[in-house]
Amino acid sequence: MLKKNHSYQAHISDQSPIGSGIASLKGHPIHIPNSIPGDIIQFKVIKTSSQISYGRIIKIIQKSPHRVTPPCKIASTCGGCQLQHQSNSAQHEFKSKQLLRDLQAHINITASDIQAIIAAKHPWGYRNKMQLALSEDNGQLKIGLYASRSHRVIDMPHCPIMHDEMAQVLPIFKEWHRQHPIPIFNEKTHQGTLRYLTLRYAPQHQELMVILTTAAPFPVPESLIKALKQLPAFKSLYICKQADPQSDQVLTAELSLAWGTPHIQETLFETTHPLSPTAFYQGNAKLIETLYETWIKIINWNGEGCLLDLYCGTGTSTLAFARKGGQVIGVDQHPAAIQNAKRSAQLHQINAQFVCETAESYLSQHKHPNSSILVDPPRSGLHPALIQALIQHAPATIGYMSCSAKTLARDLAFLVSAGYHIDQIQPIDMFSHTPHLEIMVRLSRPNS
Incomplete structure (x- = not known):
């Protein structure tokens, strides 16, 4: 067993879900922040147990070919970015592997079922x-x-x-x-x-x-x-x-x-959205248009039936779909967000309805045959009551957008067990230099 405060040399062979490098000494895993696969390092053990140990880099003996110099002087200590020292291509490889691991923990899926990550053309200065x-x-x-x-x-x-x-x-x-x-x-x-x-x-x-x-x-x-x-x-x-x-x-x-x-105010697809302090709006200003263009393409709604946009926030997705015509309803439990969404719809004369209510409450009280339902929940994922309401509502199509692969995988397992088929999984790098991805999934009912 490794000894606390002792130093060792190791080759980094993998990465943890939060991006720390992982070394193995005599079969014992050590997680070491700011290291990446390919590094050979000297490190100090700062915490150890029979299952796992944690270390801190003392010296990089040999750099990984994927190691780069971070532009941020505090990248190694700040908790905001965990991957600035890793090339963009290596970041995507790591994120793809981690996404597959998270999904396979709950559903039967292979790497070929996941589309390549949509990269950010501008991975700096993107946070709004x-x-x-x-x-x-x-x-x-x-x-x-x-x-x-x-x-x-x-x-x-x-x-x-x-x-x-x-x-x-x-x-x-x-x-x-x-x-x-x-x-x-x-x-x-x-x-x-x-x-x-x-x-x-x-x-x-x-x-x-x-x-x-x-x-x-x-x-x-x-x-x-x-x-x-x-x-x-x-x-x-x-x-x-x-x-x-x-x-x-x-x-x-x-x-x-x-x-x-x-x-x-912010504009997306010629629609101006008023943003109050707590209203949700995607945090990557340089990739948001690509995100929603891809989302619209994946869902491929033809305007028939009703499209329900649950967790609609300020209505960015709702109003983009409503421009295609048809019955579109946005639902969100936050009054400020719904107020902003209604203001945008009125300003641009877009025919969309907005309801201030929890998603599970709305679905339990309203029926929309031949509907398509979009969900974009917080990181905690869908409420169990909403999953049951979704299954009972039986929409022809479900679009699920998520920033957490773990809760997405958990929720997909329930939907797949209820008979839904996963048509497409598309990750997009909305959070460059962090371990996170935005993931878009389209599900459908067979014969719908």
Whole structure:
């Protein structure tokens, strides 16, 4: 058995689901972050057990041919990107293998059943929304993401995956705080006011929203608004109250507009979508059009029957399908999202209906014969009640879009056991330099 704090040499032969390199010494697996297959490294054991050990790189003895130099100086410590040190082609190979593993854990499938990953032509500067934590170290404000598996904030001088317009907020906010040192919330003592900084950007309209989450009511000083006005894109400032010191939920229902417009606007397929602070919108601004073009092609809806778009969010997918004609209904449980979707439909005179209700409640109360149903649930996947309602509703076609292969595979197993056939699985790299993929699946009932 390996000894803690001892160093060893190993060849990295595989990767874990979160992207850490895996070595094997005498049949014992060791997971080592920031290493990739092909590396030969010296590492230190930081945690060990009879089943698995964890290590930290001391020295790279021989680099993998797929190793590249990350453009981000904090890539090895920040918990945001786990794969910046790996070439794009090697990232795709890893993600394809992991997707197959996740699916095969629940359904009978082979690699040939999965389409090649649609690559991002622009894998940098793509994020249009970032939720950043605030902390203080020796009187210095730190803004950034947490280190992996911790609540230690890694200060982010610049982030190469976020839009430049969002990145410009960071030095401005730091300088404002230096001049106006309002206490930063301390997770251990539960003292302080400022907790999180959320940035949202709409590149088509060049509009920026800033949301400051606080632990207590916070009268916004004019000095902060004045500082942010240095940015031409700045349109909205919200204050969000998160009074529960034990909760790490960044955005709550206690939102108030401190300055500017209540929403920013983004355009997709000639449809303008108003975006409120909590409304869901795909996070990769540079690949979103390709995503939905592919989605429409995969579903191949001919306008007959009814198309139900569950978890419709701001209606991006719903309105894209509604332009084809036919009966289209979007369902979402978040009032702000439905309000935004209705506003977009009215603005562009698109015939689509939107309902504010949970997906499982709606399906249990409404019947639409010969329907096609789309689902795009959160990472946790479909609620068990919704899966049963889907099976009972028996739509001719189900389209499932997911950012979690594990919960997707779990839910597909239920649908396949109910008689559905998987027609197509198409992954797309919406999350470059991370282990994640967006996955689109089309299922159909035989003889439907």
